[in-house]
Amino acid sequence: MSPSLLLPKQFFFVLLIAILAVSFSFSRTSIAQESTTANTESTNFFPSATRFGEPDDELGIIPVYQLNQIIGYIFETDNLTHFPGFSGETVNLEVALDTEGVIRGINIINHHEPIFLYGLGEEPLQNFVRQYLNRRIDQRLLVGSTSMGKDHNTQYVDGITKATVSVMVIHDTILGAAMRVARKKLSGFEAQAEATIKLGFLPMSFDNLVSKQFVQSWKPDNESEYRKLEEELESLRENDAENLFDIQWALINSEQVGTNLLGTGEYERLLNELAPGETAILMLSNGAISFIEPDFASGASPNRLSIYQNGYSVDIRDINFHSFHPETFSEKFPPYRDVMIFRIKANSGFDLSAPFEIRLTLFTSSNPIQTTSLSLGQVVSISADLLDIAAIENMRPTPLWKRLWQQRTPEIIFLGIYLVTLACMFSFQRQLAPRFGRHLSIVRFISLLFTVTFIGFYAQGQLSVVNIYTLLLSLWQGFDIQVFLLDPIIFLLWGFVFISLFLWGRGVFCGWLCPFGALQELVALVAKQLNIRQWIISEKQHRALQCVKYPILVCLVAMAFIDLSMAETLAEIEPFKTAITMNFIRYWPFVVYSLLLLALGMFVYKFYCRYLCPLGAGLAILGRFRLFSWLKRRDECGSPCQLCYKQCEIKAISKIGQVDYNECVQCLECLVIIDDKNRCVTDRYKSKGNRRKQQAIPVKISE
Incomplete structure (x- = not known):
């Protein structure tokens, strides 16, 4: 006989009080130490x-x-x-x-x-x-x-x-x-007068662009110093090019230069890549020594190439313009080994109208422990024919959220494909259920692995009750969409979850998108393979424990409006940060707590999700306003058939056959069963009932 879970309430409250006490203690100690240190250092x-x-x-x-x-x-x-x-x-x-x-x-x-x-x-x-x-x-x-x-x-x-x-x-x-x-x-830091780039386009060949100084060659200013270093520079050759240096540069976001070099389509794509006020410099290299180091990583700031103006360094960064698009130019000219476009931010203080220095810093190693740097520079100016001198105000750098979205494009694409797949699957679930059959377990297993590994560990897409704090406080204090755009993965997940709540309920997230929920389900699969006997929780205890997560949610949200720091501390009842964000590499009490919850999941299916999760409680409340109840039911469900009730591991189906969408994780198992004639026995009950009715009808015997 399976053992009975006799003291679930006592166990739960001891566990809850212990973790809150530990996290409260650590938080207050940390804050006290920080305050003392700050006052001393100031x-x-x-x-x-x-x-x-x-x-x-x-x-x-x-x-x-x-x-x-x-x-x-x-x-x-x-x-x-x-x-x-x-x-x-x-x-x-x-x-x-x-x-x-x-x-x-x-x-x-x-x-x-x-x-x-x-x-x-x-x-x-x-x-x-x-x-x-x-x-x-x-x-x-x-x-x-x-x-x-x-x-x-x-x-x-x-x-x-x-x-x-x-x-x-x-x-x-x-x-x-x-x-x-x-x-x-301070003196010497005053913002310089800025210049705007002239609008207008006239067709010009590459040679004409060079002759007009719209495309310029780079070479060191100090020719004699360069000749002294030429022999040493020869040792730095990176290829067999004829010339040591063959580097050109151009103000590529000028319409006159950009359209002639890139073509209309590529020039418009470049402008879409740049924020207002940003400058883009095209660098071309065909020489034995390039403007970038051999191990340069796309999208980064180069170590070899730098720009100085008025004695100050100007930050430049590769915009990775040709990462997904081939290098295309409107005019044919000699091919270049290195073609890159570098961004200068609007808040860098860079003045288009003032001279600036393009500097190459090269490194030679005379022995394994000593490195010598060689700096070669040229002072250059952008052609006045490309500029309108004028003061520019309110020039803003690229918003941080936009930079982060650009950096995470691959993750966004993969997540988007998965979300579209989920939306299609749930929209046509009744049509797909008969086709899934016994293959649903395979589909589910693949989804669980993707959710844990990609969404959770790799993309860090674990939603949390802390996100609810942020949303509510933002609505209370003044909504700012940029706050939520800082993490594109979290933003996309919340957007999808919010829409899905009103279509299918909370189960889409809890069953298919929550990394810790998926981790619990994988642990339960391991327990099943090991034949670990499950604890039996009575119906009365189960219903009582289901309600615990709601007062937890109310307390946490209320505390967020009173003391946000304390609310974030109390949110440690969620093991998400320890298990998913930190990969269990954290102070030992938090790790023990998270592992304990996972261990309980081997004896009680998805223990944390069912009884403790405040995020699930919040989603369940919004899920009550769903527009549809998609899971098909029959008159015989619950009476006399109890198959779905017994098969539902989350216990979201009652004995009378009704689905509790506030607890359902939309695993679709009941939908597959009800369309499987080999498993669903309602047709047999119906046939048996018809036979009984026929037997009950009196037969009239003719004399």
Whole structure:
């Protein structure tokens, strides 16, 4: 006889209280430590300071004095920038900037980035922002791993795995706020006059573009220095080209240049790739030494090529223009080995009308432990015939969400195909069910693997009750769609789930799109293969436990409006972050909790989903407003036939044969059974009933 689960309520409440107590304790300790550290560090920004001035009325910038001399400024980034993070809230930092444009201190005042609060912890975040200390903001600064042999004029800060969105937001926040203060308060940082690009197009050949200086050749300015280095440069040859350098460049987003070189269609595609105010530089190379290093990764900032203007580095990045499209030009000209288009952001301070330097930094190794850098530059100017000199205001960089969508195009395509497939399958489920038959288990298994591996572990597409916080608070405080666009995978999933709730109920997400739910189901399959005996929960206990997740949801949402940090702490009742986001690499109490829930799933089918999940509760509430009840039922379902009731592992079918769509995960097993004449016995009951009726009819015997 199967053992009975006698104390489910007691076990559940002990488990819940334990995890909430642990997470509450860790959160409060972390916050207390952070606050103490911040208060201590803020006094060390300027050790020689004798007094602080009054904050700037407009931006809250505080001047710092040594006697009567200003030695720097302290400011909060929220007063100067607005870059919403993954949580929908900005990361507010206190930054100290000296009069030379060097960052002297950073304190984290406030943030709600879940990956740090309840995942990686605060230490990686603190370590990340410390990398900006003593950095000059007028030098080139990139997020990426440092290594020997990179341009010594470029500064690098290490990123954080699994925190790409948060890291990019913090990077833009620090530099954006610091540069705004520098341009307002410091000499030498003033924004230069900008120029607009002339509109208009006249057909021109490639030779004509060259003769008009619309396409220019690059070569080092200092010819004598170049000749001295020529022998050493010969050792850096990367191919057997005739010329050491054969590099051309052009302002490709000029209509005159871009249309003549790329053609109308490709030029329009280029403009669609660029945000307002951005500049695109075309680089062509056919020489023995290219403008990019041999191991250059598409879409990145080159280590070899850099642009300087007014002594400051201008950040450039490959836009990967030919990643999915072949290189096409409207005019035939000698083929080039390297053809790339680089983006200069609108907020870089780059002035089209001013001269700038194109610099190549090459590296030679005289021995295994010593690397020598060689910098070769040329000061160039964009042809005045392409420009209208005018001040440009309100030029904005490419929105962060747009950059993230561009970076994740492959994941978006794969997820889109899967979502379209699901939509078609559920729209025609009654027609497909008879065809599925015994093959449904194979379809389901493939779907579970895809959901866990691709949507969960790879694309990090695990929805959470924290997303509900963000939505409700956004609606309460002022809706901003860009907050939700920061993660394209989460955005697409939520969009699909929201629509599917009103068509099919919550089961589409819980049964086919939730990575942790799929992981539980795979664990249950393992348990079945191992013949692990399932615990029996009485009908009364089952119905009582199903209701537990609803008060959990209410408490969490209410707390989000009272104390968001506490609500995010309490959201640790979800094991999603530990199991899916962090791949079980986390502080041991969280790992034990997640593994315990999975272990319970081996004895009670999808234990967490059925009884504890606040996200499932929220979706079930909205799912009550579904427009259709798709799962086919018959009059004989429940009385006398009990087959679907016994086969439903989630226990969403009652003894009377009705489907509880608030609990159903839309596995479609009951739909397959009801259309399988070998399994569904309602026709047999119907035939038996007809025979009984016929036998009950009195037979009249003729005399």
